[in-house]
Amino acid sequence: MKKAEIVMTLMMAAFSAYLMWKSAELSVGWVEDEGPGGGAWPFWLSAIMFGTSVWSLIRCVRGASLPSQSDEPFMDDFALRSFLQVAVPLGIALALIHVVGIYFSIPLFMIYYMRFLGKHKWPLTLAVSISTPVVTFFFFDIALRIVLPKGYTEPMFYPLYDIFL
Amino acid sequence: MELLGNLADGFFIAFEPLNLGLMIVGVIVGLFIGAMPGLGSVNGVAILLPMTFLVPPTSAIIFLAAIYYGAMYGGAISSIMLGIPGASTAVATTFDGRPLALKGEADKALIGAAMASFVGGTISIILFTLFAPPLAKWALAFGDHELFALMMMAFATFVGLSGDDIPKTLFSICIGLVLSSVGLDIMSGEPRLVFFDIIGFMHGINFLVLAIGVYGIGEMLWTIETTRGEPAMSKAKVSVERVVSNLKEISNTWVTALMASFVGFFVGILPAAGATPGSLMSYGFAKTYSKTPEEFGKGKIDGVVAPEAANNAASTGAMLPMLTLGIPGSPTTAILLGGMVIWGLVPGPMLFIEQEEFVWGLIASLYAANLFAAVINIGFIPMFLWMLKMPFSILAPIIFVLCIIGGFAPTQSMHDVWLMYGFGVVAFLMRKLDYPLAPAVLAIVLGPLAEPSLRQSLLISNGDITSFFTRPISGTFMAFAIFLLALPIIKAVRARSANKGSASA
Structure with missing residues (x-):
């Protein structure tokens, strides 16, 4: 310490x-x-x-x-591991937003977190990681008109814009 | 009479369908956030503030205030059931709440906490309603000198009263103020502190970026590290008969609840103190003045009632300086204040004149939110117990996602999201080293108000610093500020002389 x-x-x-x-x-x-x-x-x-x-x-x-x-180490093995397992992938997820956009980066991060860190079953993992971005899309992109970054996947959203905006 | 008229108008606003709906949703969300270990009102309000851009300011603050309130109720749930505080404000609730749960009387503790929160909330809102208008009227006379002196006093409370490491507290205050000054200098219009000429710094650092970084990302990392393994949950039996007999016993604690409400409210007004020390102090008072102090800590209902009444009262108390003076009384109200700026309102005493609807709508909504929180809390105890079983590894990624979006939404730039991530990681590391972070969040909100008031007043008085001390109101504030800054030194000297005294005796 x-x-x-x-x-x-x-x-x-x-x-x-x-x-x-x-x-x-x-x-x-x-x-x-x-x-x-x-x-x-x-x-x-x-x-x-x-x-x-x-x-x-x-x-x-x-x-x-x-x-x-304090004689305790600043980060013991558990602390360091959990820190790296969460903070680094979160940084990767942010970097991915620039490339594939928030709607592909977020599900990937959630799948990683729930399936591999949380050891949850696939159906639950997929249900949460797919429904979260869907809700987000309707709340922010549609209701609030705050267009979240989509990177190179923007064209995939044009049909949705046509329907809802 | 004017007061009652205003309040009646406020109730009309608070009971508009949209506001009423948001209030109920806010209370439920708040109860949930408060109940989850690792999340308190400040985290909920910081992460959810960007969601409120959808509705008008009055509805937005009603929603956020309802979360604030709900979280104060909810904090008790995990303190009692899991033995770990749902929020730092509910630490004192574990002292007697946990033993009660282990004795199989969790329902008594839960209902006692809800009733106490209701009493604390109600008394503090009445005090708030009485104090706020005259205080705002008095503050109208404040000039730049007084405003700056007031802020100095607010910051000084952190040094004098918070009990944190002093150089680190000062550091935290200053870094918040410096971060708030990034961007264009408001007076000359020149860009400043544009690090590495990155264009994103030109629009300044939004307080939400720091708040979500600290209270979203940083708090999550902290919780992941500190809650190793899943805690064991107590069982709660709920039946009508038990509720009735519990209510009888709880009603005997009204003196405790009343005392704690007053203590909580007045402690809550102080920026550095707030709900956590307020509830600890009330617990201490309740124990000291009890006829049976030895029963405290072993499952006495008074030990649940006192801190819960106090933390709700403190959260209302913290709103008093926020609304009337523009100085937040707690980190949560600092974020609410920052939100008001985003919504285009100017915090401070003028609110009571220019934005009557907003102010009275909010005050009336507090009365209503308090009632809803109590009813929903008691009525849905089984549901909250079920929700507490939700694994953290599902909640955490959802919160991270909300942080990312919340960091992006106010300015719509990825620059801010990266900055938030950076602040979160650094905040986590600093917190491990005993740096207090609440002062930094308060400072970044107050910075844009403190700097112009200092520069204006120096300009008015031609660079004469003594003018802060010679003007009567500002001088009083400054004297208090200096007293607070000196308080740790006085304490240290006393402790040393007491040591010497005991050594020679």
Whole structure:
């Protein structure tokens, strides 16, 4: 835990420094007749972030923070496995949205999750993973007119648009 | 009298068929969300907010408020039946709710929780109705100085009262504020913090992207890791005779319920406190003032009544500053406030003048939603017990899908969906390291209001920072804020001197 906290505080300190540098693209000081410049607010807040990250780091090294007192690993085998089994496929599903669109990516993700992680039977898996996108389509694409991304499968939806829109 | 007139108008709005229907659906959805371990009102409201674009703002907030309410009732169900809190707000309910269930008196605990929630809800809404209009009227006089000082005070409550790691709390507040400033600088119109010149950052970071990332994706990852293995469920016997005898016993706890409602309401107003500490405090009070404190923790009905009355009261309390001042009293109300901005409403005291229908419709709907939640909760106990058996591995993918769509819908860009995914993963890792995340969500909602108010007031006073302290109202807020910021130091010094005292004695 302690190592993970040190890494996290260092990363956050670096991120804060980057934010400070990025905010400084706009004026961070006082602009005559305009008040504080456009970069001032994020700049000084990032400066506080940097300060608190260093503060957290010191507390961690001295063993004053809760995670630094814990002997448990940041991620044990179970945690790491369940994290990777969920977060990575979710990322893949997002990437697939760009290619095959949300209505093919989502069922694939749900089938993976329910069949292979949840060990549910095929009929249940298929029922849920097919009905969810159907409901979604009618709610968002039809009722709300929020057209969800379809990637290269867009032409397949033209007949549906013709009927419902 | 004007108050009653307004309230009557509100009831007409709340009972329009669309609103009434949404209210009932919202209560049921809320009960379900609250009952599922790992999901609470804040998750439900964050994930479902994009669905409300279909209906007008008044109906949308009635729906979301009903979810908020329902979730407070629902949280008790899994606390009692599974022994794990359905939401963090129902932690205290497990203390006595679980022992009652193990004794075979789950039905008593469930009905007690529902009745207490009803009492807590009703009392707090009455308090809300009485306090809100004068508070809004008073807040009308606020200028930029006062507004900014008020927000400082709201953030300071996190440092002073939440009990979380202090540097990490400050970090969380600041990162929320910085993220809210991405995009175009509202005053000069220049783009800023457009990371790597990615065009998606030009329209800023929608608060929903962070809220769904933290409370959808992050929370799911967290729940998957923490609930290892399926918990065992208790059995509940339900019959008319038992209900009648239970109601008699529960009605004896009215003093507890009343006390907890007041505690909950006033604790709920504070941004950092809210329903979880409110319910824990009420549990503590109930135990302290009980004639038989030794029975607490072993299955005493008062121990269920106190936290449940308090968490419902706190959720109404949290709405008071949200509606009257534009400062949310809890993460859930922060998301409601952000929703109001999306719907084109300006939060703050002017709502009571410009959007009377919206405000009074919402207030009246709270009375109604509270009643529906109690009736539906008690009437459908068997159904909720059946739903609790739903495996998490079916619920989780559905929630992930709702998150993806919810991240996409407000701005309709995949950029935001990726950002939400990133926030979710980082939020999960940060939460493991004891970073509080509620302050960041509150900050990203308040950021777009805090920055202009600071810059305007500095401009008005010509860069003179002392003007925040010399104006009477703003000065009072600032003094409170500084007191809250100093509170942990005062506590630490006291603890140290107490240690020394005991060592020398």
